[in-house]
């Protein structure tokens with residue numbers, strides 16, 4: 001019994017990964033390929049990917065949204081968890097990163113499930129709202145530029161159905177959110193976002209200390 005979340009050191013994290021993460025070969029290969037990129041740290045952790053895969057299955061999700069694709073790990077693990085007629089609408093602005101993503105989606109046999117939209121995500125989300133996709137998504141994952149988190153959340157909240165879930169990444173921002181000495185713009189934006197979400201009566205939330213912090217918001 002414990003009233004406090006355990007502190008994770010490296011050996012405990014390795015233990016958790018060794019007894020719980022079941023990463024398929026293609027996901028392992030994508031992780032290895034991404035490790036060659038200077039911005040490899042942007043990729044989600046494997047235990048987070050596995051959690052999201054489970055969540056998508058628990059929700060019986062068919063239609064999902066991703067904001068921030070990078071080399072495609074989170075979109076791939078979600079697409080693999082969806083039924084054959086499932087769909088991920090995936091937003092990013094970077095053609096170079098997403099070219100790697102598309103190669104691995106193809107290799108995994110899920111390319112036809114992922115509709116990649118190369119444009120500023122706010123434009124794609126506005127277009128989806130204008131095209132009557134509101135209240136139709138089962139799951140949304142927000143993992144792009146932090147300055148727009150509140151905007152992404154508001155649009156995702158329109159697009160997700162009641163009972164659907166929005167997952168928001170990096171809400172602990174390597175612990176900087178709780179360090180009063182850190183006052184840069186991105187940290188402040190995440191703090192502000194977390195604070196507002198805690199008071200939002202349109203959702204029920206849980207902030208999980210998983211990887212860099214993942215908040216789940218269930219749309220009521």
Ligand SMILES: C[S@@+](CC[C@H](N)C(=O)[O-])C[C@H]1O[C@@H](n2cnc3c(N)ncnc32)[C@H](O)[C@@H]1O
Pocket residue numbers: 042043044067068069070071072073074075091092093094097119120121122143144145
């Ligand atoms: C943290 S990475 C995403 C990581 C990814 N979810 C994964 O599993 O590897 C953030 C991504 O957001 C994209 N991005 C940044 N600003 C954006 C914008 N305004 N619209 C869409 N995508 C954006 C970046 O190009 C980058 O690929």
